[in-house]
Amino acid sequence: MWAEQGEDEQKDGNYPMILGIAAFLTVLGYYLRVQSLEQNNLTANRVLHNRMMENITRVPLTFFDSNPSGQILNKFSTDMFMMNDLLQWFMTDFANCWVMILGNFIMTAVISPWISIIVVLVVVNIFLIVRKIAPATGEFRKLELQSKAPGYTLLN
Numbered sequence: 001m002w003a004e005q006g007e008d009e010q011k012d013g014n015y016p017m018i019l020g021i022a023a024f025l026t027v028l029g030y031y032l033r034v035q036s037l038e039q040n041n042l043t044a045n046r047v048l049h050n051r052m053m054e055n056i057t058r059v060p061l062t063f064f065d066s067n068p069s070g071q072i073l074n075k076f077s078t079d080m081f082m083m084n085d086l087l088q089w090f091m092t093d094f095a096n097c098w099v100m101i102l103g104n105f106i107m108t109a110v111i112s113p114w115i116s117i118i119v120v121l122v123v124v125n126i127f128l129i130v131r132k133i134a135p136a137t138g139e140f141r142k143l144e145l146q147s148k149a150p151g152y153t154l155l156n
Contacts, residue, residue: 033095074145078145
């Protein structure tokens, strides 16, 4: 180990080269991650836009009579905003958090395997709670979009 060696051995060894390679690989990994997330985001935007346009052109005309144009425009603009602006940040944060959580879990499992059992139980409980709350969140989003629709209708 580097810390166990003398001062001269520490300076003369390959440690600066190993550190440089590790730094380069870290930067390369970050660049590849950003590129892949950006490419996935662009593909998702294109697919969502094409599907929305295809679906809206195939609905019967009675759909436009029963739904105000502001509500339709609001739905389109909100979905595209989510894809263009928020999804990339959410995916980056998700990837960062996932790596940190996984690293912490591995370190905890190595140090104290019994705590891993408790962590797994807590994660399962959180998953079950989120699964119960998710439908209510969708309903709140629908109510929010419906409340914004009259404003979009006036602008249209």
